[in-house]
Amino acid sequence: MKPLDLRLYLVADGTAANRHRIPEMVERAVAGGVTLVQLREKTADTRTFLQIAFKLKEILADWGVPLIVNDRVDIAWAVDADGVHIGQRDMPYKVARRLLGADKIIGLSVENMRQVEAANRLDVDYIGVSPVFLTPTKPDAKNAFGIEGLKKAVEVTRHKAVAIGGIQVENASEIMQTGVDGISVVSAIVKAENPRSAAEALVERIRGACADTS
């Protein structure tokens, strides 16, 4: 398996309004440099979720970019996705690992330092440090890590870490400089008029930040 490249991790968050445009949006974003794609669907029925996942799998296979499915191990399994991303109220890591086997990618959201530490006892493939900043995409989140909290999480974790929540082109460099392995974005790409150039602008900041710290 290729090493996991978390540098620009797109969370394609499906809503009734944008669902039909997701495959095209994802393809354009990947052309702009997205390195990993997660499909998240919190309101679609299973059949719709599955149909979009099948389409993304087909598109991403052409680009050699992994597809991660949020929460739904059955959807991941059905489309032979590269892995799942689980939150603290989804299937426990050990159950997901038992079902999916050692070769699939399993990422875990961590929402506070206690969860960062707990994740060190699991063989997850990466943690998603969430949220860095409060954002309307996750209205339930109460506490944000902030830049200092993110630095601390990177120090404490033994895993690869990706930062998520409120990341835009303007703060991408600062976030990469905390030492995370990548940034995860939703609206910075999903809501962009041009997903490809939005991704390209983010990639430029990520490269710049990596050059600064090397």
Add this chain to the structure above:
Amino acid sequence: MKPLDLRLYLVADGTAANRHRIPEMVERAVAGGVTLVQLREKTADTRTFLQIAFKLKEILADWGVPLIVNDRVDIAWAVDADGVHIGQRDMPYKVARRLLGADKIIGLSVENMRQVEAANRLDVDYIGVSPVFLTPTKPDAKNAFGIEGLKKAVEVTRHKAVAIGGIQVENASEIMQTGVDGISVVSAIVKAENPRSAAEALVERIRGACADTS
């Protein structure tokens, strides 16, 4: 595998209000004669759904009563349930069968005669003819089969058939006399003060109806 006994099929429909009482309610209902249990959760998070499914699996194993999971193939897989029940907007039958293998029970909801006919081209283990009568549990349903429609569905299908929707002790005999293999109930047991005696009363009607037609 034991032959599938659909006679009294309980759909344990979890809601925020009743969720904590489901395992005990199911156990009492099974003591009263329920032959098959489906766990349906449309609002719980995956971890909660999984926890209840694990509990039911444990309880039902003691009684030798199969556990069917509504929609979520991953939950069924994780707890090694006996099967899944899928609706027309859930995972397509062929995908679910490919994932679960030949030995698991797969039931399919059919909502009109066209779907009854389409199900004849699939190797489902049973169809759930839904709804017989309109009911508040499924507010989206627009058309009900009624007694005559149910008789027609039983004639047309090559599968075992269970009737669901608006079934109570008062109409259980009439419904059994259409030739269905069983009746499926939600509120007649879930909302009963005494789930065991509610199940016993239904069993009595089912036995009576079977004696009438034999």
